[in-house]
Amino acid sequence: MSERSGVSVASVKYYLREGLLPPGVTVSARKAEYDEDHLRRLRLIRALLTVGGMSVAQARDVLAAAHDPAFDRHTRLGVAQYLLPPHVTAPPEETAEGAAWRERRTEVLALLRDDLGWQIHDEAPALDALTEALITLNSLGYETTTASLRDYAHALRPIAENELRLIDEHPAIDEAIEAVVAYTVLYEPVLLSLRRLAHEDVSARLHPPSST
Amino acid sequence: MSERSGVSVASVKYYLREGLLPPGVTVSARKAEYDEDHLRRLRLIRALLTVGGMSVAQARDVLAAAHDPAFDRHTRLGVAQYLLPPHVTAPPEETAEGAAWRERRTEVLALLRDDLGWQIHDEAPALDALTEALITLNSLGYETTTASLRDYAHALRPIAENELRLIDEHPAIDEAIEAVVAYTVLYEPVLLSLRRLAHEDVSARLHPPSST
Numbered sequence: 372m373s374e375r376s377g378v379s380v381a382s383v384k385y386y387l388r389e390g391l392l393p394p395g396v397t398v399s400a401r402k403a404e405y406d407e408d409h410l411r412r413l414r415l416i417r418a419l420l421t422v423g424g425m426s427v428a429q430a431r432d433v434l435a436a437a438h439d440p441a442f443d444r445h446t447r448l449g450v451a452q453y454l455l456p457p458h459v460t461a462p463p464e465e466t467a468e469g470a471a472w473r474e475r476r477t478e479v480l481a482l483l484r485d486d487l488g489w490q491i492h493d494e495a496p497a498l499d500a501l502t503e504a505l506i507t508l509n510s511l512g513y514e515t516t517t518a519s520l521r522d523y524a525h526a527l528r529p530i531a532e533n534e535l536r537l538i539d540e541h542p543a544i545d546e547a548i549e550a551v552v553a554y555t556v557l558y559e560p561v562l563l564s565l566r567r568l569a570h571e572d573v574s575a576r577l578h579p580p581s582s583t
Numbered sequence: 584m585s586e587r588s589g590v591s592v593a594s595v596k597y598y599l600r601e602g603l604l605p606p607g608v609t610v611s612a613r614k615a616e617y618d619e620d621h622l623r624r625l626r627l628i629r630a631l632l633t634v635g636g637m638s639v640a641q642a643r644d645v646l647a648a649a650h651d652p653a654f655d656r657h658t659r660l661g662v663a664q665y666l667l668p669p670h671v672t673a674p675p676e677e678t679a680e681g682a683a684w685r686e687r688r689t690e691v692l693a694l695l696r697d698d699l700g701w702q703i704h705d706e707a708p709a710l711d712a713l714t715e716a717l718i719t720l721n722s723l724g725y726e727t728t729t730a731s732l733r734d735y736a737h738a739l740r741p742i743a744e745n746e747l748r749l750i751d752e753h754p755a756i757d758e759a760i761e762a763v764v765a766y767t768v769l770y771e772p773v774l775l776s777l778r779r780l781a782h783e784d785v786s787a788r789l790h791p792p793s794s795t
Contacts, residue, residue: 445786445789445790445792448786448790452783483784489781490787490788491780491783491784492783497775497780497783500775500776505773507769511634513765520773520777522741523742523774524777524780526738527738529734529738530778530781531781531782531784533731535786535789554725555782557723557725558716558720559775561716561717561735563709563712563771564709564710564713565709565739566743567664567709567767568701568736569701569739569743569744571661571664571703571704571707572703572740573740574660574661574747575702577747578657579657580655580657
């Protein structure tokens, strides 16, 4: 299996020991057989740990949810996304800072849910990251209005639709989760660098070089 | 100055010594006077080093360009953006990997310039970051088509236009550069978390919970 996947024997043994990879079918005392499902699972484990930056415990939770018959596809993919970094910690509830933080989070969730009609879970980690970013901007004197947040959300929605469509081209759950990790994480630099390149273009148009 | 800016005396002295902050007007052997320009500059230095994550040498280059009369506003803002992390290093030119890397970069630049008409400098660091991300995706089996890249670019362009308009509300160059750093860096988590929340909404609609 190590040979076919390019993953070291030590890593494969480690994943077996940690329960990430189910044992193969034992054919003799020193040999077990592994099939295509094992290889696919191994690929997913690598994606969770390396591309996704998850801990072994987090990867184990993703895999458990992926194969729990109580969960539907939306929940299985959602567990994978929720366990991807970053995880922002709110300031303690009893402080003034913590109270303001929670208030801001509630406002943002209301904007997304009531104003845009987005179906978002109360505990979405991305909502914490968003709140934290808006509070930092505010503290430096850069206000973000509801209107501007709505503009960002509208610009990003079609991107998300395309990505989900591509993820859904993988009916097998292990492959779909791998795609969630790959799309979520690896397209982030694509978005951010295209935005910087767009800045450059817009700036060149707004400030053409004075002809000298 | 330390009192009014909230920056420690040790930091102010360090910035003076490193030539980031110009000396105040000496009024006695142990006292110098600082004006509003100094405070504004101090705010910018903090933004470059903390929010922007630049080294002192990089911040010095940004400040030198900002006050070099040979440069126009587009170039001054551009230097600030170019010195913001991340800076991706291409694989060595003489390797097969390096050749493929450069080929991909040329293709992406052609798409942006010829196809979309964007005015992008050959050496834009964001082009390196974009190339690297596309190559990583490719190596994991996730192809990015020209059409999909164009979709991302089109989705991000209006965002960039709004942001540049807000940056241009600051005519003073020190303030404008601070805004470039703040918008570029601090809106990144806003974009990324809104995209993840949009994923969640789209997924919920594509996979409604089966009524049991």
